[in-house]
Amino acid sequence: MLTKRNLYVLIFVIAVIGLLVVQYQYLRVGLGLAKAQFSDKIDKARENINSELSTVNALTYTLGNAIQKDTSQVHISLDSLEKASQYYLNDYIAYQLKVSGIDAPFTYTLYSRDSITYLSSARPHLSKKENLTYPMKIEGYLPKLLQKEVILEIGFEDLNNYFLGQIRGLILPGLLFLLMIIFVVIWVLRSFYLQRSIITTTNDFINNLTHELKTPVFSIGLATKILKEDVPDEKKEVVDLIRTESDRLKKHIDKVLELASMESGNPLMQFQEVDFRPELERICQSFALLAKHEQIDFGYTLEKGSYLIKAEKFHLENVIGNLLENARKYSDHPIIKLNAYKQKGKLLINISDNGVGISQEDINKIFSKYYRVKNGNVHKVKGYGLGLYYVQKIIKMHRGKVSVQSELGKGTNFTLSLKLMNNG
Numbered sequence: 035m036l037t038k039r040n041l042y043v044l045i046f047v048i049a050v051i052g053l054l055v056v057q058y059q060y061l062r063v064g065l066g067l068a069k070a071q072f073s074d075k076i077d078k079a080r081e082n083i084n085s086e087l088s089t090v091n092a093l094t095y096t097l098g099n100a101i102q103k104d105t106s107q108v109h110i111s112l113d114s115l116e117k118a119s120q121y122y123l124n125d126y127i128a129y130q131l132k133v134s135g136i137d138a139p140f141t142y143t144l145y146s147r148d149s150i151t152y153l154s155s156a157r158p159h160l161s162k163k164e165n166l167t168y169p170m171k172i173e174g175y176l177p178k179l180l181q182k183e184v185i186l187e188i189g190f191e192d193l194n195n196y197f198l199g200q201i202r203g204l205i206l207p208g209l210l211f212l213l214m215i216i217f218v219v220i221w222v223l224r225s226f227y228l229q230r231s232i233i234t235t236t237n238d239f240i241n242n243l244t245h246e247l248k249t250p251v252f253s254i255g256l257a258t259k260i261l262k263e264d265v266p267d268e269k270k271e272v273v274d275l276i277r278t279e280s281d282r283l284k285k286h287i288d289k290v291l292e293l294a295s296m297e298s299g300n301p302l303m304q305f306q307e308v309d310f311r312p313e314l315e316r317i318c319q320s321f322a323l324l325a326k327h328e329q330i331d332f333g334y335t336l337e338k339g340s341y342l343i344k345a346e347k348f349h350l351e352n353v354i355g356n357l358l359e360n361a362r363k364y365s366d367h368p369i370i371k372l373n374a375y376k377q378k379g380k381l382l383i384n385i386s387d388n389g390v391g392i393s394q395e396d397i398n399k400i401f402s403k404y405y406r407v408k409n410g411n412v413h414k415v416k417g418y419g420l421g422l423y424y425v426q427k428i429i430k431m432h433r434g435k436v437s438v439q440s441e442l443g444k445g446t447n448f449t450l451s452l453k454l455m456n457n458g
Contacts, residue, residue, distance in 0.1 A: 057208050079134040080170045088174030098179050101152045138196040147183040254280045303346045311341040321358050334372040341381050342455040349428045356421045357448050361387035381454050386447040392440040401426040
């Protein structure tokens with residue numbers, strides 16, 4: 035079975051092979067262009083050489099004397115005359131090739147149609163091979179002097195290396211960029227799978243921990259049921275509060291389990307069309323009961339009418355509970371307000387407090403996983419930095435938005451925006 039990892043590796047290998055093929059094709063095109071340019075250059079050089087050797091000048095006069103073995107006009111030995119002619123012709127050919135833009139090593143031979151060799155380069159001339167030798171028929175002075183057809187043939191040892199040298203500017207950067215792409219992709223894939231492994235390990239730990247926590251929570255809930263039967267009426271409210279908080283702790287454990295499930299890519303969200311106003315009112319009433327016992331100034335205003343939205347009630351209720359709990363925790367003498375109203379097809383839920391506030395530097399980070407705002411007494415309120423991360427993740431899954439306004443020492447204002455159904 036082809037796993038995701040194997041699929042990514044297969045795609046990567048295919049991409050690298052594809053890049054190599056494309057690079058090879060570019061090199062072939064570049065090599066073809068280099069050969070075409072060389073052909074044009076050698077034609078120009080041959081034309082210039084033939085033009086020069088067809089007239090009577092110092093070079094052709096010296097060559098004529100060397101070929102005829104006539105030293106009467108130069109007063110040097112025949113051997114010296116031949117060597118001088120050999121080097122003069124070599125230097126002249128090198129000059130014309132360089133003028134034409136060719137700097138490849140070469141050899142030459144000057145011969146007649148009856149295969150008599152008159153002059154050759156110091157290095158042995160190449161045997162005739164296709165695309166390596168370039169003969170030219172010399173016109174003018176020398177053929178007339180010898181009464182024969184004279185041919186100058188220029189040869190090149192290894193044009194392939196010369197052509198590759200011409201396109202080295204394409205080869206080296208291409209290979210360098212390809213290696214960089216391979217390195218970056220391997221690094222990204224390695225980091226991705228390392229991160230996946232860390233997330234999997236973390237989620238396994240969270241799952242095990244939360245499952246272990248469920249047992250004592252269940253025991254506390256059972257104990258409160260038994261205790262309620264034996265306590266005086268004036269204490270039953272306290273027992274109810276313990277049971278309420280126990281149930282809320284159970285919900286938080288379930289929430290962490292759900293969050294781990296969502297991190298694993300297996301969300302269990304069940305979206306339904308609901309009127310969220312009754313649920314929101316129930317949440318506010320429960321929090322008002324808690325506020326009464328903890329001397330919290332809590333007030334709420336819910337605009338009349340239905341709040342018809344498509345939602346997963348359990349998680350959305352947890353989001354509201356999280357924000358109210360944060361407002362309580364981060365205020366010394368909490369004054370908390372919740373306002374819900376409809377505006378331009380949106381349900382807006384605003385939760386404000388008079389707490390310590392959040393700095394502008396931290397506002398952009400508070401929704402990050404495990405991030406917690408520091409204050410003078412570092413992390414005075416205990417927690418794991420998951421609450422606001424969970425809030426944003428759930429609201430995004432509801433296709434809504436979370437906005438926050440805050441000022442240090444003056445409090446914080448969270449606003450949730452959720453899309454209303456057509457008849458909401």
